[in-house]
Amino acid sequence: MTPLADPQIFPPLDREAELDRLALKMRQASGVGLQLLSLVGTQAESLIDMLPGPVREGLERATAAALESSFTAAAASRGRIADTSDWLTRAITVGTGAAGGFGGLPSALAELPVTTTIILRAIQSIADQHGFDPAKPEVRAACLRVFAAAGPLDDDDATDLSFLTMRLTVTGSAIHGLISKVAPRLAVPLGQKLAAQAVPVIGAAAGAATNYVFTSYYQEVAGVQFGLMRLAEQEGEPIEHLTHDLKKRLL
Template sequence: MSNELIEGELPEDIVAELREAKATLEHHGLADRLTELIGAPITASIRMLPNIAEDALNAAVDKSLQTALKVALRTLGEETKGGKPKLISHKLMAGLSGAAGGAFGLSTVALELPVSTVLILRSVADIARSQGEDLTDVQTQLACLEVFAIDGGKRDDEKGGDINDETEIGYFAVRAAMSKQVADASKYVMKHGVSETAAPPLVKLLQLIGKRFGMVVSEKLAAQAIPVIGAVGGALINSYFIDHYQDLARAHFTVRRLEREYGHLLVEEAYQRIDADA
């Protein structure tokens, strides 16, 4: 029976929804998708990137998240129309942006990444709205940015082992780690408005998100740097990039919707009991 209560007090169909969300949030990494596309491990390509690429990457990630923050706080509240998320149109635009990156290489990352990031953010917001979120709420706007810090794909370090606990942590642990920064940023915006996005509470939040977002971007950049990829491959990689975050957004805002309906503690307890590999 779909209404049978299991996993504490959650109905069976809700647990199934939560199980699907967990499988996405903690077991679908971008590196795995790109490895299947290219036919070679992305981790090996990352190690071959020149040091200058790392500097360019960090600068591009900072710029992209700053731009995304401004968009989130200043314009997402205007996007309140109903209807299904425009996932395909956002993906097509991201593909066009990625084509430029693939054609002209690493030198375009500073121009291409902010465009792709904003496209992803708008798609994430579209998904949030479709899950009943209020895009005029500052906390919802920041929850859209949180998606850039979520990535459950497992990665290896240079010695072949798992990366450290700072980056390899579960979905609820990521949210818990950001909770203070999100709360401080929300309070600041509600008190001072959105005119100053370089304020310390907002900068601290972006730095925390940037550490995790930068890892995923490095995987994307490594794939685009492969000589045979070119413009067509760059477009395809960028479509994978936005598709990855669309999937994460669907799962993230599904969990948040269930939390509104059943309470945070009950949902988290049921989530932690789920064996997502089953």
């Protein structure tokens, strides 16, 4: 990976203080799951059971297709459309979530790639804010890997940071393989999101709320991902070592 930008723009970080900051950011992201469960008013595990059988069976394929289209669209939009602030991105996804949920499951399925594109574009913007070029294959792969954190409805603490320990050696030719690995992880929370949106009209409110929370979650996780990458580059230290120290702070 190329060096970070001018140190006047990206001044040196204090290792321990930065890890403390990133630990707080990860806790904030994890707390989003509790917010979402209170919003949908049910247990996460039971949400997917509300979806029709064919939808459940095709969820992983739909997620992979959404990631494929979103990956290309988000990258193509850079340079044409200016990056937006975190709060504006959340506001936009609130709108798409409400529109998607208004018509029940069919419109929620149609909304899925749109919201995924907006979130992926926001992740790319956060990479750029940390001094990494989203056009580079390894950075694009890191943006995609943020989705491997699976989302706020995933309560598997052992996997919360698994995406951070992956080596950043993926090139453009391997992106499709990475999507196939990320899609099963992302399919679970997206299925829960779809179920929350499945009731017409009522689903509009659920869609707006879940999109806001999902967007907030992935923005926080992206901040941790690229914060660790920046610190690793500055310190000349393997990202796995920093991830280990970060996990100890989360115990």
